[in-house]
Amino acid sequence: xxxxxxxxxxxxxxxxxxxxxxxxxxxxxxxxxxxxxxxxxxxxxxxxxxxxxxxxxxxxxxxxxxxxxxxxxxxxxxxxxxxxxxxxxxxxxxxxxxxxxxxxxxxxxxxxxxxxxxxxxxxxxxxxxxxxxxxxxxxxxxxxxxxxxxxxxxxxxxxxxxxxxxxxxxxxxxxxxxxxxxxxxxxxxxxxxxxxxxxxxxxxxxxxxxxx
Numbered sequence: 001x002x003x004x005x006x007x008x009x010x011x012x013x014x015x016x017x018x019x020x021x022x023x024x025x026x027x028x029x030x031x032x033x034x035x036x037x038x039x040x041x042x043x044x045x046x047x048x049x050x051x052x053x054x055x056x057x058x059x060x061x062x063x064x065x066x067x068x069x070x071x072x073x074x075x076x077x078x079x080x081x082x083x084x085x086x087x088x089x090x091x092x093x094x095x096x097x098x099x100x101x102x103x104x105x106x107x108x109x110x111x112x113x114x115x116x117x118x119x120x121x122x123x124x125x126x127x128x129x130x131x132x133x134x135x136x137x138x139x140x141x142x143x144x145x146x147x148x149x150x151x152x153x154x155x156x157x158x159x160x161x162x163x164x165x166x167x168x169x170x171x172x173x174x175x176x177x178x179x180x181x182x183x184x185x186x187x188x189x190x191x192x193x194x195x196x197x198x199x200x201x202x203x204x205x206x207x208x209x210x211x212x
Contacts, residue, residue, distance in 0.1 A: 001041055008036060014092075031140040033092070040141045052098060053132045053143035056108045057090040057199040059206050060116065062175060063152045070175040071207040072151075073200065074115055074161065077169035084171045086184070086196040088203045089115040090144070104128065104145040115170070117160030118151055125150040129206065135198070146202065181207050 001022060009029070010017040020028040020041060032039060033054045040051065060072040076087040091111035097103040105128075109120050120126065129146040136142075151157060161170035176184065185204050189195045 003036065003042060006036060006039065006041070031142075033142055040143075048132075051132055051143070052093065052103060053145045055090060055092045055142070056104050056111065056145045056147055057088050057203075058108050058112060058147050058149050059129065059203040060089055060112065060118075060149045060151065061207060061210055062157070063150055064156050065154045068177045069150075069207075069210055069212060070177055071181055071203060072116065072159070073174045073176065073203070075171045075173060076115075077171070078197075079167070081194075083194045084169075085194055086174065086190050086200050088199050090199065091115075104131065104147065108145075108147045108149065112149060114163040114165060115161060115168070116173070117163060118157055120149070120151075123152045125152070144199070146199075148206065176204075176207070178208060 001020065005021045007019045007021075008016065009019055014033065016032050016034070018030050018032060018036070018039070020030060022028055030041070034040075040048075043051065062070045062072055072089075073086045074089060075084045077084050078087070089108075089111045091107060091114070093103055093107045097106050100106060105126060108126065112118055112120060126147060126149045129148050131145050132143045133146060134141070134143055159173060161173065164170055181204050184190065184196075185201070185208070
């Protein structure tokens, strides 16, 4: 596909709609956060090796000395769902961070602070689980990096959601041990009957494999 086959239908700071004319009189419509010149649809395969994602999702595990590890999940309002849903700390990569080789780590630690109030210390750990996964490639080219953050403390740290910015709205959080995490996995929804996002499912699955 070349740039001449793509036209912009709608343009805003956070989402854009494009018409991809993949054959004569045949169109495919996608949502994207990217400018037209930066669409993955135009990228050669070799560029995927170092393509920067749009955002990050963090699997945050709290490890308090002498206690079982616990997975931290936020209850965040998601406008398309019209509900508070169980979510992992997540956020978009700022344009100013794109120039840094560790942009996804910078973003992850910023979102950790904003959404949980937790500061990353020398005793904590962070690692990239996957540098780029597509969210819903049938509708959008949005990609996210998945990161694991282990918060290691002698005592339970204070968690706060007062750092929410913009449209972010939170209604508490959960700290799940593995037994509770397994219940959420088997149920496929939260205790209120609300379905959770794919990234929450991924966090639950990942947490089940975290060593005690």
